[in-house]
Amino acid sequence: MFDLKEHSHTRLNILTGDWILVSPHRMKRPWQGQVEDLSKDNRPIYDSKCYLCPGNKRSDGSVNPEYNDSYVFTNDFSALLIDTPKGGVDEERLLVASSESGICKVICFSPCHDLTLPQMGIDAIEKVIKVWQTEFTEISLNSSIKYIQIFENKGEIMGCSNPHPHGQIWSSSSVPLEVSKETFQQKKYFEKYGKSLLLSYIELEIKKQERIVLENEHFVALVPFWAVWPYETMIVSKRHVPDITQFTPGERKSFAIILKQLTSKYDNLFEMSFPYSAGMHQRPVNDGEHPEWHWHMHFYPPLLRSATVKKFMVGYEMLANPQRDITAENAAEKLKSLSDVHYSEQKI
Amino acid sequence: MFDLKEHSHTRLNILTGDWILVSPHRMKRPWQGQVEDLSKDNRPIYDSKCYLCPGNKRSDGSVNPEYNDSYVFTNDFSALLIDTPKGGVDEERLLVASSESGICKVICFSPCHDLTLPQMGIDAIEKVIKVWQTEFTEISLNSSIKYIQIFENKGEIMGCSNPHPHGQIWSSSSVPLEVSKETFQQKKYFEKYGKSLLLSYIELEIKKQERIVLENEHFVALVPFWAVWPYETMIVSKRHVPDITQFTPGERKSFAIILKQLTSKYDNLFEMSFPYSAGMHQRPVNDGEHPEWHWHMHFYPPLLRSATVKKFMVGYEMLANPQRDITAENAAEKLKSLSDVHYSEQKI
Ligand SMILES: O=P(O)(O)O[C@H]1O[C@H](CO)[C@@H](O)[C@H](O)[C@H]1O
Ligand SMILES: O=P(O)(O)O[C@H]1O[C@H](CO)[C@@H](O)[C@H](O)[C@H]1O
Numbered sequence: 001m002f003d004l005k006e007h008s009h010t011r012l013n014i015l016t017g018d019w020i021l022v023s024p025h026r027m028k029r030p031w032q033g034q035v036e037d038l039s040k041d042n043r044p045i046y047d048s049k050c051y052l053c054p055g056n057k058r059s060d061g062s063v064n065p066e067y068n069d070s071y072v073f074t075n076d077f078s079a080l081l082i083d084t085p086k087g088g089v090d091e092e093r094l095l096v097a098s099s100e101s102g103i104c105k106v107i108c109f110s111p112c113h114d115l116t117l118p119q120m121g122i123d124a125i126e127k128v129i130k131v132w133q134t135e136f137t138e139i140s141l142n143s144s145i146k147y148i149q150i151f152e153n154k155g156e157i158m159g160c161s162n163p164h165p166h167g168q169i170w171s172s173s174s175v176p177l178e179v180s181k182e183t184f185q186q187k188k189y190f191e192k193y194g195k196s197l198l199l200s201y202i203e204l205e206i207k208k209q210e211r212i213v214l215e216n217e218h219f220v221a222l223v224p225f226w227a228v229w230p231y232e233t234m235i236v237s238k239r240h241v242p243d244i245t246q247f248t249p250g251e252r253k254s255f256a257i258i259l260k261q262l263t264s265k266y267d268n269l270f271e272m273s274f275p276y277s278a279g280m281h282q283r284p285v286n287d288g289e290h291p292e293w294h295w296h297m298h299f300y301p302p303l304l305r306s307a308t309v310k311k312f313m314v315g316y317e318m319l320a321n322p323q324r325d326i327t328a329e330n331a332a333e334k335l336k337s338l339s340d341v342h343y344s345e346q347k348i
Numbered sequence: 349m350f351d352l353k354e355h356s357h358t359r360l361n362i363l364t365g366d367w368i369l370v371s372p373h374r375m376k377r378p379w380q381g382q383v384e385d386l387s388k389d390n391r392p393i394y395d396s397k398c399y400l401c402p403g404n405k406r407s408d409g410s411v412n413p414e415y416n417d418s419y420v421f422t423n424d425f426s427a428l429l430i431d432t433p434k435g436g437v438d439e440e441r442l443l444v445a446s447s448e449s450g451i452c453k454v455i456c457f458s459p460c461h462d463l464t465l466p467q468m469g470i471d472a473i474e475k476v477i478k479v480w481q482t483e484f485t486e487i488s489l490n491s492s493i494k495y496i497q498i499f500e501n502k503g504e505i506m507g508c509s510n511p512h513p514h515g516q517i518w519s520s521s522s523v524p525l526e527v528s529k530e531t532f533q534q535k536k537y538f539e540k541y542g543k544s545l546l547l548s549y550i551e552l553e554i555k556k557q558e559r560i561v562l563e564n565e566h567f568v569a570l571v572p573f574w575a576v577w578p579y580e581t582m583i584v585s586k587r588h589v590p591d592i593t594q595f596t597p598g599e600r601k602s603f604a605i606i607l608k609q610l611t612s613k614y615d616n617l618f619e620m621s622f623p624y625s626a627g628m629h630q631r632p633v634n635d636g637e638h639p640e641w642h643w644h645m646h647f648y649p650p651l652l653r654s655a656t657v658k659k660f661m662v663g664y665e666m667l668a669n670p671q672r673d674i675t676a677e678n679a680a681e682k683l684k685s686l687s688d689v690h691y692s693e694q695k696i
Contacts, residue, residue: 002435002447008428009436010522012444018525021448023427030407030425033509037385059378077378079371079664079671080356087350088357094549095573096360099350100369151663159660161381168663174358176668177366201442225443277663300666312507315499315516315625316427318648320524323427 005327013226014189014197016181020228021323029325035308036157041273043114043163052164054111069124070131071108078104080172082142101144102172107131109165116154116165116273118263118342125256128167132280133245133252135169140285145171147179147284150244155275157302157310175284182281183290190292196240198294211332214261214340218254221262223332228322230304230311231269231331233262235297242283242293261340266301268338276301353675361574362537362545364529368576369671377673383656384505389621391462391511400512402459417472418479419456426452428520430490449492450520455479457513464502464513464621466611466690473604476515480628481593481600483517488633493519495527495632498592503623505650505658523632530629531638538640544588546642559680562609562688566602569610571680576670578652578659579617579679581610583645590631590641609688614649616686624649 002009010019051058054066060076080102088098109128110120117125132150139148152167153160175183189197202220205211213233214221221235235258237251247255266274277300283293304311304326317323339346350357358367399406402414408424428450437445457476458468465473480498487496500515501508523531537545550568553559561581562569569583583606589595595603614622625648631641652659652674665671687694 002433004437004445007432007435008448008450009432009445010448014442014444019522021427021520021524022445025429026425026427028425031509033507034504077374077376079369079374079673081373084355084357085350087355089352092548092552094362094552096362097352097357097370097573100356100358102356147668149664149668151667153660153663156382159381159662161379170664170668172369172668176369177670178666178668200440204440204442225445277666279663279667281667298667312501314507315501315627316497316518318526318625319499319627319629319646320495320497320518320520320526322525325427 005329010321011226011328013224014201015185015226016178017185018181019321020226021321022327023323023325024327024330026325027330031305031309033312036310038272038307041163045112045114047113047164050113050162050164052106052108052162052166053113067108067111069127070110072105072131072135075104075106075168078102080104080170082144098174100173102170103139103142103145104171105135105169107135107167107169109167113164116263116267117152118260118267119344120165120260122253122256122260125259126252129244129247129252129255132169133247136243136245136282136285139169139171142171143286144173145285146287147172147175148282149176149179149279151277151279153277155273157275158277160275175287179281179284183284183293186292186294196292196294198236198296199240202236202238210329213265213332213335214258216254216258218251219258221258223328223335225328227328227331228313228324229300229302230324230326231266231299231301231335232328233299233335235259235262235299237295241295242290243295244280244282246295262299264340264342264345265335265338266299268343269335270303270307271343272307274301275303353677358669359574359676361572361576362549363533363574364526365533366529367669368574369669370675371671371673372675372678374673375678379653379657381660384658386620386655389511393460393462395461395512398461398510398512400454400456400510400514401461415456415459417475418458420453420479420483423452423454423516426450428452428518430492446522448521450518451487451490451493452519453483453487453517455483455515455517457515461512464611464615465500466608466615467692468513468608470601470604470608473607474600477592477595477600477603480517481595484591484593484630484633487517487519490519491634492521493633494635495520495523496630497524497527497627499625499627501625503621505623506625508623523635527629527632531632531641534640534642544640544642546584546644547588550584550586558677561613561680561683562606564602564606566599567606569606571676571683573676575676575679576661576672577648577650578672578674579614579647579649579683580676581647581683583607583610583647585643589643590638591643592628592630594643610647612688612690612693613683613686614647616691617683618651618655619691620655622649623651
């Protein structure tokens with residue numbers, strides 16, 4: 001008899017429409033390949049060589065203010081620039097390109113060089129969320145912007161080149177690939193059932209409890225059924241809101257709490273600062289109504305077995321299909337079992 | 349005026365229908381983040397602890413024969429197994445899964461532990477190609493198999509856990525995601541023009557020469573217009589053949605030559621054994637006629653600036669859109685300028 005816990009299968013990602021491959025029996029595979037360096041994480045509260053610390057000089061010559069909470073500035077090496085000339089290329093529909101403009105910003109989460117989100121207080125995290133809200137509103141005033149991607153790369157293994165707690169916002173003049181896919185799937189469902197796809201989904205997950213990691217009045221954190229990264233999770237608002245600006249003060253606080261708890265669980269998993277790329281998906285802007293859109297936040301962490309052994313998304317994954325060994329249910333059980341208090345705060 | 353060489357833009361991948369983001373002005377970005385270990389590459393010709401060397405014991409207890417050329421066996425930790433029971437899950441189209449069976453094989457390219465493809469002779473590479481042909485034919489005799497993915501992960505950074513020269517073949521009972529996308533796009537074109545999409549594409553590229561890296565009687569190697577990895581390339585057959593079994597002996601030899609030349613250029617780029625994931629895309633099997641399919645081989649190498657600094661496909665790339673800094677044209681120019689003779693064979 002076919003059993004999800006034992007047999008290879010594919011699972012449908014309802015947000016993108018893509019399928020992923022799960023090989024549960026493969027969890028026993030030994031590992032003799034590359035292991036990551038465990039970089040010691042004894043950072044000072046202020047680092048004179050850090051270009052994100054208050055009062056320090058950045059590469060473009062400007063000087064950071066002596067900020068107290070968060071600090072936002074335009075990325076000195078923006079991948080997207082607002083004044084990009086419009087234009088394109090189209091040779092026989094074989095060579096096709098189109099100009100893309102946008103704005104890339106950096107948000108320092110805290111003036112303290114030695115912190116990460118789970119080590120910050122709820123109040124401080126709430127202030128970061130307020131900045132995300134303000135930025136979303138302000139950036140969308142620029143009518144050439146169609147999508148605002150808020151994200152964080154945490155850890156060297158995730159291409160983060162500075163350990164100072166910070167995230168980024170890249171906004172673009174067209175809707176990016178992943179967001180287009182999620183728009184399409186959510187719209188299809190919304191038009192058919194008059195209800196948010198993710199609302200139906202989390203209702204089912206709350207009933208099942210199998211993949212729920214955390215839950216409070218306004219949010220759930222779960223390992224999605226179709227997760228591809230070993231400890232991938234998603235935070236979903238219980239209310240169907242299209243973007244972060246719609247959060248009430250109560251929701252903002254609940255979001256801060258679940259963010260701190262989830263990232264603390266992550267750090268507790270291998271008792272180290274857990275690397276990930278995380279980011280919110282929300283409605284496109286300056287692009288008509290998007291009643292189908294339901295705000296959510298993805299966490300894509302690369303580690304698999306330990307602090308030093310990651311999952312490689314390589315040959316088969318790049319050429320054919322994303323693949324995982326440990327099941328979503330297994331990962332959820334593990335994350336659920338961990339304390340939601342950061343290990344550094346547990347030790348007396 | 350909009351200029352591909354200077355301004356941010358998106359490019360269409362005609363094989364998948366997806367768009368990628370290019371930020372040419374961002375090539376000057378300094379790097380202060382993670383650098384890779386340069387593992388010394390002084391391997392012995394035979395390693396008693398290698399489970400791929402001739403005569404050695406594998407983890408399942410079996411012993412490798414004293415093979416002389418290539419050696420193929422079933423992966424001891426296969427992600428797909430042929431006897432997986434059929435079945436699935438479908439709860440309200442929200443939790444959807446489907447059983448997947450298949451066969452995973454390993455191909456040792458050579459008995460010599462210390463070689464890689466570019467260091468092998470043309471004759472030896474031709475023998476590997478023959479094995480790929482035979483395996484394709486034999487695996488497709490199993491009517492439950494719908495697709496045969498031939499690939500190689502090279503280098504620790506690409507999740508390769510054993511430096512002994514080897515590749516893999518994963519075949520599955522359904523057509524994987526990337527292959528489905530390429531089938532769709534090729535079919536659309538073929539039905540409209542009665543001609544292979546890739547044939548039209550390489551004709552245009554040969555005319556332009558801008559992205560061509562190597563060319564011989566039967567194949568071209570080029571940096572595709574929509575490449576996402578810094579030094580990504582693709583080998584395309586000049587003749588429209590759906591799969592590798594169709595190659596004539598002459599084509600097989602030309603393929604061996606271009607494979608050796610391209611991988612030699614790669615190694616010459618940073619004078620080190622250049623890591624990549626590479627693999628062929630070809631027609632699905634046991635799935636009706638696929639006259640649209642045009643055989644090709646992708647190379648996805650992660651390195652960006654040097655032997656130790658790679659491109660990170662992280663936050664924005666995972667959540668929004670694949671992104672690159674160096675342009676396809678720049679990468680092609682660089683690869684073209686390098687010798688196609690491996691640096692180890694140049695030194696006298
Ligand atoms: O070669 P291995 O050890 O089977 O495994 C390697 O290639 C597989 C297919 O791309 C990946 O799923 C693994 O993450 C990688 O480590
Ligand atoms: O944070 P940085 O230095 O701008 O850059 C990092 O995040 C970007 C967005 O995900 C990636 O394109 C880069 O490869 C990564 O190193």
